[in-house]
Every structure is written in C-alpha cells, then in structure tokens.
Amino acid sequence: MDLFSALQTSVSGLQAQSYAISNISGNIANSQTTGFKRVDTSFVDLMTETTPKREVSGSVLAQSQLTNTIAGNVVSTSTPTNMAINGTGFFTVVQKTGDANGAATFSGTNAYTRRGDFAPTADGFLMNGAGGYLTGNNLDPTTGQVTSSGAIKIGNPTLPAQPTTTISYAANLPATPTTSASAVPAGSIAGPSITAYTSSGAPVTVNMRWTQVSTSTAGATWKLSYNSGTTDNPTWTDVATQFTFDSTGKLTAPAATGTPSATTVDLSGDVFSGYTFPKLTLDVSGGLTQYSDASGSVTTNALSQDGSTSGTLTSVAVGTDGKINGTFSNGTVKALATAGIVQFADPDGLKADTNGNYLQTADSGPPLSGLNGSTITGAAVEQSNTDIASEFSKMIVTQQAYSANTRVMSTAQTMMSDLLNVIR
Template sequence: MDLFTALQTSVSGLQAQSYAISNISGNIANSQTTGYKRVDTSFIDMMAETTQKREVAGSVLAQSQLTNTIAGNVVASSVPTNMSIDGTGFFTVAQKTGDANGAATFSGTNAYTRRGDFAPTVDGHLKNGAGGYLTGNNLDPVTGQVVNSGPIVIGNPVLPAKETTTITYSGNLPATPTVSPSADPAGSIAGPSLTAYTSSGAPVTVNTRWIQTPPAAGATSTSWSLVYNSSATATPTWTDSGTTFAFDATGKLTSPSPSATTPSKTTVTLSPAKISGYTFNNLTLDISGGLTQYADATGAATTSTLSQDGNTSATLTSVAVGTDGKINGTFSNGSVVALATAGVVQFADPDGLKADSNGNYLQTADSGPPIAGLNGSTITGASLEQSNTDIATEFSKMIVTQQAYSANTRVMSTAQTMMSDLLNVIR
C-alpha cells in the first residue's frame, strides 16, 4: 500500500463513520417514536487484490443493519384501539389518497408497520400517528361473516333486535322433590326463569316449572315434564312443552336422546310456543350441557347454565381489541360482538424490508411476500410498542464512532506529512 492508497482508505473510513453517526443520530431522534426500529451500522472490509505474502488492509464499506425483529418496550395506553404485537409480524396499513363522492380513497398497495397507535377518525377508520390506515377484514356484527377486506371501518353500527331461538340450560332435578309426583302444575317445583326477546326486541319473561310424573308400578326410572307460562295475565296458565324427560336409577338422562347427526347435542323443540302471550315459532331448548336427577337435600331444582341468544336493538358503546386481533364492540344491551379483524402479516426475512419515510416498511425480494396471520403472535389492546432505541447504547456508539472518525483524520494528516517529507528529499 502506498501513501495515496492510505489517503483513500482513510477517506473511506471517514465516509463510513459519517454514515454510522448519521444512523445514530436518526436513532436518537426517533427514540420516542412509537414502533420505531433502530438502524445499526455494520462495517465490511474491502480487501485490495494482493497475494498471500503481501496482504494489506483495504478500504471499508458501511451498511445499514435493520432491527425489525427486536421488539421495543410495551406500555399501557388509554386509547382502546391502540394495539401492539407480542411476537413477530407487522400491521398492514394503507395510505389515504383522497376523497371521492364523500368517501375516502386509498392506495392499492399495502405497507407494513409496528406502529400501533391507531385511533378512530371522524369517518370511522383507524389511523395511526404516521397517517397509516389499518386494513383487515370488516365483519357483519350479526353473522360474524367477512363483509369486505380493506381499510377497517368501525363507525357507529346498530345491532338489530333478534328473536330468541335457543335457550341453553343445564341443571339438576332432585331425586326426591319437595312435592309428591302429580300431573297437576300445582304439585311442581320451580324451573329455570329468564328473559327472552321477541322479533322486535321486546322482553318476554319465561317462567317454567318441573312436574314429576307418577311412576308406573315396579318402574325403576322416573320422568318429568316441563311446563311454561303461556298467558300474558297475572294469573299463570301452564302449558306442557310436550317432551318427557326420563332418568334411570343412577340419575342419568335417558330421554330425550342426543341428536343422531350431532351426538354432542341434545335439544328439545318448543315451537310453536306461546310464552307470556307471545308466540315463538322457532324456539329450541338446548340441554347439551347436562340434565341430571341426583339427590338434593333442598328438594329443589338447581341451575348450572342458563342463557338465550336473543337481544334488543342496541348501539355501540365501546370497543376493545382481543388477543386474536379481533376488534370487538360492546353494545348498549350488553352484547359483545366482533366488528373487524386487524390485518397482521409475517415475512420470511423481516430485516429485508425496505423502510419508507412514514415509519412503514415495504416488501422486497429479500423479505419475501407477506404471509397473512399471527403465526403464534398475539395482539394486546390499549397498549403501544415503544422505539427499541436505547439512548445509553447510542451514546456509547457515538463516542466510539467519534474516536474512529478522529483516528481516520490522523491517518490523513500523517500520510500528508509523509508526502511532504518525501517532497523535501528531492529539493
């Protein structure tokens, strides 16, 4: 290596350290940027072409080294639609390009980000602080099916009224009830009671009673009938459900039997059933959870599970993000339903992504195509992932970089002095 080569090498060293200090300054500047991934610097020795006996140090090349796989600290947030990814993956976002006929239009290309400070806009979209609109699947709040894919819109959905079609019940009937077996509802014990809903969302009180049927001579099994109040007046009118509930000597339910097509389901058709003055034309009692007849000291029926699937119409009161990425809405009637699913993708090489100026990343040949799904990761709502920049570490790197830069300037000044000495020889 001659003096001119030494000068060129020191110049490459200055350029490399300048590049490193640029990355360090960017990391420090973005130390408080949500979801920011620091950019480290790697150095590559550019060896000159030499023989084994005459190898010399060559110039140096500085390259960026992304840290997309290193997570930042997660902190709690007061905004329920803020979210962070626990594990690998990126949120999919789109950029708004304008408005057409009062509706927002978006770019057709998705970008990817860890910045999850999504908050509702006036038109119901979810936008982060860098202007990225969260994309994913919008769901029908009634059926739960995907309505469309693209930018997520929460808005102000109204949950329509739904008539009760299934009453889910499990419990125990006493082997020795407090009343004697009888065919008269007056000799009965209280059964489950709950509020069902009509097709318009009006509440209907469902009151039932259990009547133990007198056993046949020498029988080892017992049976019950379930009656419900069909009248809309203060004086109850009890109507038999039309099904016999039989138990063997061990207290196991023998009739009705499970469904032939679905052995795990045991249901009883109640419709048409006039309950408290309203006729339900499609009502089923689901006792798949278990109905038994065991001894009970109180002589009363006990209830383990009791619910129904109807509801009144309701408006959205709040939203929350589940660990599976679903954005769930809580409505004024207490119903909780999924409104959308946040788009999350994985990459074979996350550090192969290309960063843009909005805190997003773009697909490249090195990163590979996006693979939809959490792939074992989870979403945490009302939380934010902070920058993975550590200020103390960046300051340490800055000191080392400054020293390396100064050392390269000394090489230049030394080479210049040596050249001056050489010129003085020929004077």
Template sequence: MDVFSALQTAVSGLRAQAFSLDNISGNIANSQTTGYKRIDTSFVDLIAERNAKHQVAGSVAAYSELTNTIQGNMKDTGVSTNMALNGNGFFVVQKKTTDAGGASSFSPTNLYSRRGDFAPDKDGYLVNGAGSYLTGASLDPVTGQTVSTGPIQISSAILPAKATTTITYEANLPKTPTTAGAKANNGLLPPPADGAADPRVLDGTGTGKVEAADAQSLIDNSVAGPSLTVYTAAGAPVSVQTRWAKVANASGDTKDTWNLFYADKASVSGNQTSWTNVGQAFQFGASGQMTMPTGGTVAIPTMEVDGVGIGPLTLDLGGGLTQYASSSGTVKTDALKQNGYASGTLSSVEVAENGIISGTYSNGSVIDLARVEVVQFVNADGLKPDSLGNYTQTVASGEPISGLNDTTVVGANVEQSNTDIAAEFSKMIVTQQAYSANTRVMSTAQTMISDLLNVIR
C-alpha cells in the same frame, strides 16, 4: 499499501463513520417514535486483490443493519383501539389516497408496520398517528361471518335487534322433588281431576296445557324452573317463567320422566295463569343421565306469553341436563343463556389477544366487529423501511405469512421505540473517536506526501 492508498482508506473510514453517525442520529431522533425500530451499522472490510505475501488491511464500507425482530417496551395508553404486538409480526396497513364523491379510497398496496396507535377517524376507519390505515376482516355483527376485507371501519350504527332463537340450558333435576303435594301424589304431577285434557307428555313428544283453573295443582306438584328474558324480532323483551314437573317414576320399562312448563303470562301471581307444556318427555336412566331426547335439543315451534308470539325456538341442553339425588329437592341451574337482544348503540370497543375487535353495546351485548390482519416474514430484517414507520416487502424478506402464530395482540397499549438512548450515546462516542482517528491518518498521509515532494525539490 502506499501513501495514496492509505489516504483513500482513511477517506473510506470517514465515510463509514459518518454513515454510522447518521444512523445513530436517526435512532436518537426517533427514540420517542411509536413502533420505531432502530437501525444499527455493520462494517465490512474491502481487501484489494494482492499476492498473499503482500496482503494489507483494506478500506471499509458501512451497511445498515435492521432490528425489526427486536421488540420495544409496551406502554399502556388507556385508548381501547390502540394495540401492540407481543412477539413477531406486523400490522397490515394501507395509505388513504383521495375521496371520490365523499367515499374513502385506499391504495391497494399493502404496507407493514409495528405502529399501533390506532384510533377512529371521522368515518370510523382505524388510522395510526402516522396516517396509515389498519386492515383486516370486517365481521357481520349478527352472524359473525366475514363480510369484507380491507381497512377496518368501526361503525357507530345502531345494532339491530335479534330475536331469540336458541336457549342454552344446563341443570340438575332432583331425583326426588320437594313439592307441596309430594305425599299425596308421590312427588308426581297427577292428571287433572275435572276430566280436562291431560297436560302431561309421558313419552316422546306431544302437546299439553294446564288451564288457569288447574294451575294450583301444577304449582303444588312441581318445582320452580329457570326464569329468563327472551326477545322478539322487534327486540321487545319477554319474561318467561318455567316449572319442572315429574310425571313418572322409574318402574319396569318406565323411566323417570319430567315435563317442562312455561307460564302463559310474564307476571305469575299465584295460580292466575295457565301453563303450556314445551311438548317433550325428558327421561333419565338409573345413572341420572338423560336418555331422551337423544339429540340434546328440543324444538319449540312457538311460545306465546301475554299474547306475544316467540319462536321458533331451540332448547339446547348441551348434554348438561341430569337427574341426581339432591338434598334440597329443587332444580340446580348450571347454565342459562339465550342468543337474542334488543337494539343498542355502541358504547365501547376492545381488542382481544387473538386480534378480534369487539364492541359493547348499550343493550349489554358484546359483538365481534372485526379481525385485525397480522402477518409475519421469514426474514423480517429483509423488509425495506419506508417513511412513517412502514415497511415494504422485498425479495430478501420473502412473502408475508398471515396469522399470529405465537404472537398476541395487546389492546390499549402501544409498542415504544426499541432505541436505547444510553447505548446510542456510547456508540456515538466510539464513532466520534474513530472519525477523529481517520482524520489523523489523512493528515499524516498528507505530511508524508509533502515530505516526499520536498525531497524531489
């Protein structure tokens, strides 16, 4: 290498170290930027083609080295719509363009970001602090099915009322019920003594009703069942009181058989109400397992309480109705819920680990509203950094792969910059020393050239 080549090499060193300092300064400047990924610098030597016997050290070039796969620390913000990714992956975001006729419009180009400080704008769209809008799937609050994809909008509209269609119930009925008439009737509900229609369903399905005049007999020969509130199509709550009555003990081909009755009035006071049989014989084998109904569900075409019609309903037993011996002789309810609710207004939202955004309403309902879109790349460091904390897809990064995989979404948190200030200052000192050393090479080469010119003179 001659003196002029040394001078050129020193210049390349100055450029490389200046490039490194540029990255360092950017990292320090963005040390408090949410979701920022620092950019490191890698150096590559450039060797001129020479004979192996005369190989010399070459010049240097500097390249950016991304750290998109290195996660920053989580910070709890207390803002429910903020979110961070614990693991690999990126939020899919879009930029808002122009509003035409008052409607929001967005660029169809997807960008990718780790910045998760999302909050609703005036229209309910989730936008981060850099102005990028979170995309995903909006869900129907009633069915839970996807209704649209794109920027997520959290609606503050009133949640419509939903009529109860399914009651899920699991319980254990006592082998020997404790009733007031246990001795006289062997624990069973007897037929009415006044010749009225028999309200019992002894096998399969049927109809039956206990009139108010015979209500005391039902109360004396049955045990209390579950009480719950169901809802009409208009969202009106209706209180339903039930009782279980055993109508047959196992003998020969007859199995232990129970009937379920509900009160025809919401407020049950003594025997001042009639009771309606749901119309199904619940039968149990010797092991205590239910043998009828075989499907585990009972269809109730209609239910009328205080003159208000409810239904049709499905009583879903979920395989959880049994008849085991019980020392208390009463019904033990293990699960009881229904799927109806009154109308309500949105009170708060929450982001789950699976990326589902759910809303809690004033009626107590928790409804899934949206699903956040998260993608991953085979080579995340191949993405091209864009402004505002966004990245764009490149050939090197590969196609986006939808799904969380092993990543989880952490609600009410944001990911901080992965910049380590102490490490950046250390790199800055080394860069400054290398830059100064390159200037010494330049000054030495200049002195040598001057000396050579003086020899010629």
C-alpha cells in the same frame, strides 16, 4: 499500498464513521417514536491486494443494518384501538389520497409498519400517528362474514333484534322434591325462568315449573309446565315431552339425537306469556340429572338463551387474534373487523420508508398474511427498540474512530512532506 492510498483509505474511514454517527443520531432522535426500529451500522473492508503473501487493507464501506426483528417494549395505553404485535409481523397500512364524492380514497400501495397507535378518525377509519390507515377485512357484525377488504372502518354499526330460538338449560332435579300445598301447578317446584325476545326485540318472560309425575325403584318421570298466560293471570300448560330418569339419576328420555348429538325438546308454536314462538328449542344437552338434594329444590347449573334486543355500539376492543370486537348496548359482543397482519421471510430485507413504514423488496420476499404464531395486545403500543445507553456507547466509539482517521490523514501528509523534502 502507498501514501496516497493511505490518504484515500482514511477519507473512506471518515465517511464511514460519519455515516455511523448519522444513524446513531437518528436512533437517539427517535428513541420515543412509537414502533421505531433502530438502524445499526455494519462495516465492510475493501482489500486493495489479496494475494496469499500480500493482503493489504484498503477502504471501508459503511452499510445500514435494520433491526426489524428486534421488538421494543410493549406498554399499555388508554386507547382501546391501539395495538402491539407480540412476535414477528407488521401491520398493513395505506395512505389516504383524498375524498371523492364524500368517500375517502386510498393509495393502492401497501406499506408495512410496527407502529400500532391506531385511533378512529372522524369518519370511522383507524389511523396511526404517522398517517397510516390500517387495512384488513371489515366484517358484518350480524353474520360475521367479510363485507369488504381494505381500509378498516368501524363507524357506528347497529345490531338488529334477534328472536330467541334456543334456550339452553342444565340442572339437577331433586330425587325427593319439597313442595307446598299452594304450589301451582299442584306438587310442582320452580324450574327455569328467563327473559326471551321476540323478532322485534320485545322481552318475553319464560316461566317453567317441574312436577314429579311418578317414582319407583326403576327411576322417576317428570313433566315440565310453562306459563302461557300472563304474570297476573297465569295459565300453566304441560310440555308434550316428559322426562324420564333411571335409578342412578341419569336422563333416559328424551334421548339424544343428531350429529353432534343433542338432547332437545321442540317448543315451536307454544305460547309463553301470551306470545307464540314460531321456532323455539329447549336444549338440555348441558346436563339434566335427578340426584338427591337435601333442599328438595332444583339446582340450576346453566341457563341461557340466544335472543337479544337491537343494540348500538358502545365500545371496541382488540383481541389477541387481531379481531376488533365491538360491545353493543344489548350486551352482545361481535367481531367488526380483522386487522391485516403480514409476515416476511426476511423482515430486515424490507426497504425503510418515511413515517415508520417499510416497503417490500426482492430480499424481503412477498408478504404472507396471518399472525403465524404471533399475538396482538390491544390498548397497547410497541415502543422504539433504541437503547439510549447503547447508542451513547456507540457514539463514543465512533467519535474515537473518526478522530483516529484524522490522525492517519495528518500522519500520511507529514510523511508525504518528508518525502518531498528529500527530493528537494
């Protein structure tokens, strides 16, 4: 290497350190940008001669090094549709290109980002602070089936009324029931009481009572009665199926059937509070027993039904699996959409784009759908992974290296002047 090469090398050093300070500047400027991934700088030496006995350092090349695999801190927010990825992966977003016939149109090119500050737009789509529209699968809240793929749109869905088809019941009947002379039916004790729903969503009160029909050392038999009339004018009707327990208190009839096995009683066509349910099943698979109880009354362990009134959307929340769930006015929680999350074999091989987005490259490999072990935190965002203290340290080192390169240039120039003076 001669003096001219030394000058060229120091110039490359100045360029490399200028490139590094530019990355540091960008990192510091975006220290508060949601989902931002800092850009580090790596240096590669270029050798002018590489023989075994003579290895001479040449120029230096500065390259950007992405930090997409280094997560920022996750902080809570007050927006329920904000999301943060815990682990690897990226949100899939598209850009809005316009409106055609009152419908939004989007670009056909997917971009990928960790910026999850998504919030509903006026037309129901989820857009982050950089203008990226979250994509994924839109779901039918009633069936749970995928209705469309692309930009996620929450909107204002409603749930139709769902008629009650199953009442699930688990309880212990006392081995010695305590009854009163005024009990109707005679000798009965209170059983399950729950509000069911018709096909139009109208509430129907289901009242039942238990009566111990017989008892012996071998066990006991009970009958279940229900009010087929009204509250003011009750009419008690017996369920056709009776319930038998052995001496240990275990239910022996009706027997469990089907696969998976279930213990059920068909109440289809029976009239409850004046309404006839075309299809209704009492499911006691959760456990119906007859054990001694000092109170002499029924101990209800579980009681639920699967019907509901119609409902309108009242709130949304994001689950750990990336599903956007809606809570409706009837208390039902249904999945509305699934956020599009993808993985890459080499996340740092992505091409950085504007607005905190990244594009697929040959180095990154194709996007692979799924969380792959990662989880989603709703009502939260991922902060920039820039560490201000670390950036200041790098800035000081970069400034010193830049100054040192200028000294090399001035020294080489002085040596060249000395050489020229010798020739003169």
